[in-house]
Amino acid sequence: EAQVTQNPRYLITVTGKKLTVTCSQNMNHEYMSWYRQDPGLGLRQIYYSMNVEVTDKGDVPEGYKVSRKEKRNFPLILESPSPNQTSLYFCASSQTPTNEKLFFGSGTQLSVL
Amino acid sequence: AQTVTQSQPEMSVQEAETVTLSCTYDTSESNYYLFWYKQPPSRQMILVIRQEAYKQQNATENRFSVNFQKAAKSFSLKISDSQLGDTAMYFCASNQGAQKLVFGQGTRLTINP
Numbered sequence: 001e002a003q004v005t006q007n008p009r010y011l012i013t014v015t016g017k018k019l020t021v022t023c024s025q026n027m028n029h030e031y032m033s034w035y036r037q038d039p040g041l042g043l044r045q046i047y048y049s050m051n052v053e054v055t056d057k058g059d060v061p062e063g064y065k066v067s068r069k070e071k072r073n074f075p076l077i078l079e080s081p082s083p084n085q086t087s088l089y090f091c092a093s094s095q096t097p098t099n100e101k102l103f104f105g106s107g108t109q110l111s112v113l
Numbered sequence: 114a115q116t117v118t119q120s121q122p123e124m125s126v127q128e129a130e131t132v133t134l135s136c137t138y139d140t141s142e143s144n145y146y147l148f149w150y151k152q153p154p155s156r157q158m159i160l161v162i163r164q165e166a167y168k169q170q171n172a173t174e175n176r177f178s179v180n181f182q183k184a185a186k187s188f189s190l191k192i193s194d195s196q197l198g199d200t201a202m203y204f205c206a207s208n209q210g211a212q213k214l215v216f217g218q219g220t221r222l223t224i225n226p
Contacts, residue, residue: 058213088156107157
């Protein structure tokens with residue numbers, strides 16, 4: 001089954017404790033991205049990747065890092081989480097750059113205390 | 114900045130009624146896609162319908178249809194014969210250049226029995 005797998009689904013952490021949210025897709029997609037969802041703001045792009053070792057900033061990249069060492073994986077790293085990063089996070093992948101068919105992960109609800 | 118605006122934070126209708134969700138957008142792209150996504154309480158992001166900007170014919174998917182007004186940059190979603198399972202958050206989105214979807218703020222739709 002074609003899917004984007006995100007883990008964990010829920011995460012509670014404390015300010016400053018490094019964490020990683022994993023994302024993996026089994027569709028051999030070149031394009032992957034991370035979004036965060038906040039009430040009243042919709043989803044906003046954090047980072048995206050066009051291929052292995054090729055990443056670029058989205059609209060809200062501050063406080064986040066990503067890496068793309070393998071085509072299937074695109075982890076999101078928060079090296080020093082802060083309470084304003086409490087949010088619902090989505091990983092997504094696409095075969096094309098125009099995202100006309102975007103596959104989303106199931107989301108990670110992060111709370112930073 | 115390119116934007117997508119949903120002016121109705123919440124809507125509520127009775128089962129079997131027809132409801133229309135509004136969306137306006139701003140883009141400098143000559144060709145683009147517009148989307149409506151549904152997010153039920155499970156948080157899953159589900160593509161409801163997609164419109165290619167160069168196609169004049171409005172997209173339809175069963176009970177879901179759009180009214181695409183390119184000159185006015187308007188892209189509303191009509192749900193006919195609404196069902197309890199349509200209760201969800203709905204996001205309008207546009208692909209703004211390569212690699213990114215820009216989302217509206219969302220409309221929380223409740224279908225009452």
